[in-house]
Amino acid sequence: MSAEANSDQATGQIYLRDAYEQSVVATVEAVRDDAVALDRTVFYATGGGQPHDTGTLADQNGNTWQVHDVRKEGDLIWHWVDGEPPPAGTAVTGTIDWERRLQLMRTHTALHILCGVIWNEWGVLVTGGNMEPLSARMDFEFGPLPEGFAVRVTELVNAEIAADRPIEVSFLDRGAALADPELIRTKVNLIPESVTNIRVVDIVGLDRQADGGTHVASTAAVGRFEITKTESKGKGNKRVRMVLHDA
DSSP: OOOOOOOOOOEEEEGTTTTTOOOEEEEEEEETTTEEEEEESSOOOOOOOOOOOEEEEEETTTEEEEEEEEETTTTTEEEEEEESSSOTTTTTEEEEEEEHHHHHHHHHHHHHHHHHHHHHHHHOOEEEEEEETTTEEEOOOSSSSOHHHHHHHHHHHHHHHTTTTTTEEEEHHHHHHHGGGOOOOOOSSOOTTTTOOEEEEEEETEEEEOOSSOOOOOOSSSSSEEEEEEEOOOOOOOEEEEEEOOO
């Protein structure tokens, strides 16, 4: 999970401050092949283990484009669309598939809860991870897993969900953020050198990490957590697979 939050990015990333915003009126800044870059967007671009959003762009003439991929390249966020894209200068309303986004928000928050629980219980770092709506995997720097690991973690994570902890977003200067070892829970620091303003996601009282993804407003919105499988991925690397259920 990486953090990307420069204030001078060419494409304004609305979700960095408000993950619940579902649509925005924006202007097409650039066009290439079947993709457009907007001056601002509610669409999350693939990164930090979180998949991109999908949804639609619509202009004032009633034309609609399906957005099927979103990626950040340099200072621009590109939205790949079906059909010939709208020309530069076009005003469009971008609207995300809210059900998919909310499922990804729940999943991402669940992974942070998982990280916090494992760190607090065993002091173990994350080595990698990936997510889809309501399912995910996360790798940890474990040797042999502790006895009863899956049952214990499941109990702890669901207890934190039930605690209804608020989730807050703030921004820190890169130097201050990197000086705080609590903010980087990954084995390798994934924050690009170019990012000078670090976004921090705080599950109040449990876990505080540098992160660029989208999250729900409180742990109670996550749903019920279940570990489906644990796997060994080599010495000192164990994988936890999880799913979420509606509460």
